[in-house]
């Protein structure tokens with residue numbers, strides 16, 4: 425054996441009988457007990473002794489780090505619960521802003537309006553008269569003040585082929601709600617662009633906090649706004665502690681030439697950040713009435729696909745499958761999941777072994793769970809979207825829209841796992857917090873804090889929840905053979921926690937300290 429670059433000695437190694445491992449060239453080259461380590465080192469070997477348990481590196485299967493860095497600009501509104509609170513914060517910010525300056529905010533919940541219509545006017549005239557743009561928590565909608573809309577020349581309804589649009593009241597006057605990114609962009613493009621160094625600094629900070637929470641990688645579900653220079657700047661500064669696998673969007677207006685360009689770009693990037701697959705949106709969100717449901721929601725909304733021609737989507741899936749490029753499809757409503765599964769099943773019949781995943785799967789009846797299982801798709805799900813945004817009593821925007829009759833069809837993690845579907849888990853950060861320990865816990869409890877469990881029958885076991893961040897994430901990336909487990913030859917991406925999360929009560933997992941992370945054989949986070 426060549427001398428190891430790194431030797432990690434801990435109390436235990438998850439899934440093995442060992443307590444130490446050696447790493448060379450980014451791979452695990454030996455596993456054994458403490459006594460074996462004397463034969464592993466050489467000149468230049470770094471040995472770290474850590475309390476706790478070494479796990480395969482935890483990977484968030486769905487995140488948007490650059491979007492998070494860009495939108496976490498301005499006021500953090502994630503904790504705001506009432507309209508009164510929001511008015512107070514914004515009124516002060518508008519008063520303190522320089523004349524003509526923008527007031528920006530992010531992370532705002534629809535539930536602040538408690539079911540009343542969401543309008544910029546409800547923020548009060550002082551706010552509505554200033555240049556204000558607030559990102560809703562789901563990143564699929566925003567609220568712009570009247571002054572901001574006027575500046576953008578938006579004075580009536582606008583719609584886009586994708587279903588994006590400017591919401592209007594009965595008189596045809598914009599309410600301030602901008603749905604989906606083309607509509608948001610009508611106003612956002614007027615906001616002064618930040619210097620690259622400022623966004624890069626925020627991105628590096630977010631990635632470092634992700635590492636400190638135990639993450640060694642993330643599947644990045646966008647490549648919007650030409651972020652290559654940002655990623656490069658962060659890596660150049662040696663501040664990229666996560667392996668990032670990036671999936672640019674394929675929208676309905678793209679042509680076969682665009683698809684071929686994306687196929688050609690796959691694999692490009694830097695050392696730890698690479699274009700890996702592609703991402704489709706078959707629908708929007710239930711919260712905004714833009715999902716694709718088999719039966720409309722209580723407002724008669726969420727009835728169609730983002731792809732005007734779902735057959736065109738199926739053709740795109742087949743094209744990427746033929747080229748060996750992994751696909752990911754955002755499909756939240758049951759009709760969207762059904763169409764994704766059917767398209768993937770057809771692509772896999774023609775191209776066996778092609779890799780496809782479905783993102784979110786928020787609403788699925790038994791027939792659709794079976795269709796997903798039969799398709800060979802991997803299910804990429806976000807348990808905290810259920811535990812944080814849905815209430816067991818149904819008194820939230822999402823539940824009101826789908827109605828009580830369909831409440832039992834939400835976030836069916838257990839049903840999917842029991843039917844043999846490979847599950848990858850993640851946060852969708854910045855939509856929800858990224859801490860994997862909290863998500864692994866809430867996947868088991870189906871509740872946040874003292875809240876009532878939401879759909880307790882869909883709770884995962886501890887082993888299933890951890891697998892979602894390890895073997896499931898590896899499978900979703902097409903790396904089941906060399907990532908997600910601790911064994912000789914596997915990639916040395918490691919997370920060291922104070923205890924094994926499969927041996928703790930789920931309630932205790934969020935408090936487990938992250939003693940270290942290793943990415944590509946290099947210690948990236950060490951508990952200070």
Ligand SMILES: [Zn+2]
Nearest residue numbers: 486488645852
């Ligand atoms: Zn997302």
